[in-house]
Amino acid sequence: MAGTIIITGANSSLAIPAIGHLLTKYPDYTAVLAVRNTSGSDNNTRRLRSTIAKHPGSKTSIHQLDLADLSAVHKFADDIIDKIRRGSLPPLASLLCNAFYWNLCRETELTGDGYEKSLQVIHIAHAALILRLLGHFHSDGGRVVLFSSDAHWPGKNGLEKYPPNIPDELDLLGKPGPDPTPDNLGRGFQRYARAKLAIVAWMYALNRYLNEEPGLRNITAVAINPGTLSDSRALRTNCPPMLVFMSRFVFQPLRPLLRFMDPTMRTSAEASVDVVDLAVRAVHPQDRGYFTMLKHDDSAPESMELRTQQLLWKKTLEWARITQENTVLVKAFT
Template identity: 60%
Template sequence: MAGTILITGANGSLAMPAVHRLLSESPKYTLLLTVRNLSATDTNTEKLRQIISHFPEKSALLRQLDLADLTAVHNFADSIAADVTAARLPALAGIVCNAYYWNLNGPVELTSDGFEKTFQVNHLSHAALVLRLLGSFDPAGGRVVLFASDAHWPGKNKLEKQSPAIPDTMELLVKPPADPTDDRFGWGFQRYANSKLAIIMWMYALNRYLEKDPKLNHIVAVAINPGNLSDSRALRTNTPQMLNYLSRFVIQPLRPLLKFTDPTMRTASEAAKDVADLASGRAHDGERGYFTLLKKDDSAPESKDKDKQQILWNKTLEWTKIVKGNTALQFVF
């Protein structure tokens, strides 16, 4: 099946080798690659351009998208939907919600939309993008790939200092109070973990709605924990210097040994293969749900709470301003 695969944060540590795999192994697809900064001054965007240049006969398009701006997300979705309608772009075969944000060094940050930045970039903007573009999928089928983490499950990630949990007052997810202590790392990582927990909960709700919709039940959603990536730039971005040192001089050199205590420890390139294969349908075609690496898995007990899933679903619609007129999904409102 031909079509377009949209990848956010396409100049990331995992995304770039995923792009390379899709261009080399799945040439029938058009890749629509978004980055926050298109400028040649962004070294990672330039690396992405170099990857694309090795496949001049393939179709790969670079577009700018800032997930910290919901207006930009809606405008981007409008333009892509228009391109698909006008046949300037093949219908969507997949959306890979790869872009992420965390800040383990600083206090709570709000976007221009007034929402906590980690939660908006990781969950809200991707939810808005997916819901806006469901009507642009190929009738033959397609897949939404969301990114999870073992951090969503209390006690599973060694960086955890404050347990992840969805608060009863969900407004606190988007407008949290100031950190109660000066433990920037602990509270920042909890915000990241909470966003991953929300992503998984929302994925379950999304699949229920897709399955009920006769026009969209050909689309499936998965949330993958791609593993703990020893060479990810995330370990060196908005993190304390100590984690930077650990990444360079302990985690990467000792990765083969660390796998004995953490079987999900691997490189970004290894994870990229799984993500590319999920996006293209080479792996688990038509399946829904939560995966660790490429193995169907159980997510944390809280993520399976259907009442909380529904509340989060409704609040996500509210926060992202998704209404009947801007999504193809029925039975939602």
């Protein structure tokens, strides 16, 4: 079964080799590649186009999508739905929700929609996209791939200064006030980790609702920690000089040695193979849940609390502008 695979953040460090792997090993799929900046002035988008050019005849298209703008997310979903209905795109096989945002150099940033930016890009916008498109998967089902990180588990990441958590008052997660302490690195990383925690907790609720809908039971959602990616551009974007230095002169050259201390440390290209194979269900075809690389794993205890999952589920519907009229997952509102 082939079909359409949507990849967000398609010009990222992991996505570009993932697309190369997809077009090489699974050429029957149609790839819809979403990036924030489609212009030739963006170096990363140029690299993406160069990767696609190595596969003449591939069924790919690049689309602009700014996940920090919920109106743009819903418009993108409308466009995909229209194309599938008209037959210009095959039904969906997978949504690969790769895009992310962090800022470790500035205080809390809000999007134009009024939400904390890391949370909106990583969690809210992807939830909106998934829930809008669930009714347009292939009849044989498909897969939703969400991206997590060891950062979502308190105490597991060396950059953590303030543990991630889901506050009882969820509005403080979506629209936090000023940082309680002037620490851009520590608080910025906490915001990123909270967003990763939110998307994992939400994933469990999504799987329950999918399993309750007879027509959607063959769609499975997984959240993957792809590993510690020593060559990721994230370590050089919106980061303090110290972290940029460590990325270039410690993490990358010493990766073979550091792997003894952190077995998940690897390159983006290595991780990209796992991600694509999960997306096309070449591995773990019927499985759901949390993975570290390709191994089933436990996620953070808070993410597995049913009450937390359900409260976050209901609040996410509100944040993402999902109604009974724009999703087929009707039991989501019971």
